[in-house]
Amino acid sequence: MKNRGRLIVISGPSGAGKSTVVFKAIEGRTDVCFSTSVTTRKPREGEVDGREYFFVDLERFQEMVDHDELLEHAEYVANSYGTPRAYVEQQLNAGLNVLLDIEVQGARQIHEKMPEAIMVFIIPPSLDELKRRLEGRGTDTARAIEARLIRARQEYQEASFYNYLIVNDDADHAAKELDAIITAEDCRFSNRKTWLELP
């Protein structure tokens, strides 16, 4: 029988490059799938509904909260984000590891409910680089960027319950580290059943 899969929670400041790292890391892995979050935020240019996020309006989001359809949910810079529960449960039961890209508030909810979840925090290599990336997007006002920078430091200070920290100075290198973390966690002594346990 296959073991139940494990949750891998990825967080980090907006502009840390999480999506790129995540998709590079799980490319070619058949044991990991990505859980797409729902959000009330408007799509950015190039974002596709169902790929980066499921984009919903506030009314539908509230309905999902009321019907307990979300594993966690949180507000972040005036938008709501959540993780659809059904998909995650289904994949875990099928023995797949499920990767979530969520905010620290939601991550804390997961960590408390499922202490065995693997928590990974990704940060950009420097404050200047974070600023540069946020400005490069051209989607935020100067004030929104300032809010994100303050928020980044706050999040980091709240992130001491994470197991791993990846500094994304190079997406390929960061993806290799995330890949290694997933592989290493599969090698946990407590996760593996072996022939030596047979009587």
Added chain:
Amino acid sequence: MKNRGRLIVISGPSGAGKSTVVFKAIEGRTDVCFSTSVTTRKPREGEVDGREYFFVDLERFQEMVDHDELLEHAEYVANSYGTPRAYVEQQLNAGLNVLLDIEVQGARQIHEKMPEAIMVFIIPPSLDELKRRLEGRGTDTARAIEARLIRARQEYQEASFYNYLIVNDDADHAAKELDAIITAEDCRFSNRKTWLELP
């Protein structure tokens, strides 16, 4: 300033293929070095003094024990094994991770003295395969092989304090897992200092 390196302890039954896995895993890594153990056992064919082991006589071994020159030492199938302390300390202080291939008794001593050491247990894919590998060596009598098989199961039962378990069904795959474990452990949140901690 560089962080102090970490100890990575590898154990597993004789015939698990530990040496091959270890040398494949650290090939090309500049952040890991291998600590060669001392032993009173006679060299097997092809083994080189200072590579697989430092081969010493019982008198010299006892002298090392008496002078506290060994980080751990243990007896295994009527031979003595130990880890020279000076080399390990020197490498750790230089920021290198140090890999030890030692028996479970010695590993327990390390685990108690240095709970932050990373403990990895390597086993062969099956009892039949273990038997086949030990017989293939042609160095042990049937009785010695029987003793090793009994010992293998005992060791495994005592090994629940290990962090990771690798099943060596294929040396390249097993080496990739060990490599991933070393990389992942370097990503531990508590190990990494970052720019976000600056005031």
